Amino acid sequence: MPLQQWILLNIPTWEIAVGMLVIAVGTAVGGVLLVRRRVDIKKFKEHHDIAGPIFSTIGVIYAVMLAFVLVIVWQDFDRAQNNTVQEANTFADIYRDTVGLPEPFRSEFLEANANYISAVIKYEWPQMQWGGRSMEAQAAADKVWEITGRFDPKTDREKIFFSEMLNKMNDAVEMRRQRLQDSRMGLHPSLWFVLLLGGIITVVFTFFFGSQNLYAQLTMTTMLAVLIVLILFTILIMDFPYSGDLSIPVTPFQQVLEYYEP
Numbered sequence: 001m002p003l004q005q006w007i008l009l010n011i012p013t014w015e016i017a018v019g020m021l022v023i024a025v026g027t028a029v030g031g032v033l034l035v036r037r038r039v040d041i042k043k044f045k046e047h048h049d050i051a052g053p054i055f056s057t058i059g060v061i062y063a064v065m066l067a068f069v070l071v072i073v074w075q076d077f078d079r080a081q082n083n084t085v086q087e088a089n090t091f092a093d094i095y096r097d098t099v100g101l102p103e104p105f106r107s108e109f110l111e112a113n114a115n116y117i118s119a120v121i122k123y124e125w126p127q128m129q130w131g132g133r134s135m136e137a138q139a140a141a142d143k144v145w146e147i148t149g150r151f152d153p154k155t156d157r158e159k160i161f162f163s164e165m166l167n168k169m170n171d172a173v174e175m176r177r178q179r180l181q182d183s184r185m186g187l188h189p190s191l192w193f194v195l196l197l198g199g200i201i202t203v204v205f206t207f208f209f210g211s212q213n214l215y216a217q218l219t220m221t222t223m224l225a226v227l228i229v230l231i232l233f234t235i236l237i238m239d240f241p242y243s244g245d246l247s248i249p250v251t252p253f254q255q256v257l258e259y260y261e262p
Helices: 003-010 013-038 041-045 048-100 105-128 135-150 156-184 189-208 214-239 251-260
Strands: none
Touching (some): 003 013, 003 214, 013 214, 048 105, 105 135, 105 156, 135 156, 189 214
């Protein structure tokens, strides 16, 4: 299990946020004060003409990279959420497609589908928090396909409804596979290393500016560090869409299960 997913599962979101902010503020304030104690401020001012453009370049490069990663993670989270809703809606469509199919197949098929949806809610969603999959849900899905494979449509009407239902079932299988993939895929650790190291370099660079007003420099450095940490925090909590306090809920499946309840 990736470290960031373990953090989301074992530490409350508010504690993660507070911890990251404390580290950011402590680093910013402590770093400025430490450098000021060891180096004369006049020496910093001698290099402002060179340090200013370099810091601007570093800031732009890091800001672009940070924004790019944030947008990608946000889009992946939104896509996973839409995929979940669409998968649940597919089972509602499957329910409606069975109106053209005869008994006892229809009742047996709907019962098997209800058991599968219940297994997703009860077993698979908790497993997805850890990036896993449910064997109970897989067994229930296999049962649905077993029942479907035994059915032989006789009339043209039955063939049309059965064909539509079968297409939606295949779509649901693909969306489930994507959902399971999304539950275990996050940013690569090397990318997290680059983001963290880039943030540290950007903040540390501000320690070597010789502002005459110490409190002004402390304030500006702290705000920069807090802003970076808030963006990193946002990336972290959205990195694994099915893990943590802000994970995608199972509500769409709970709602569609009502279709199958007698």
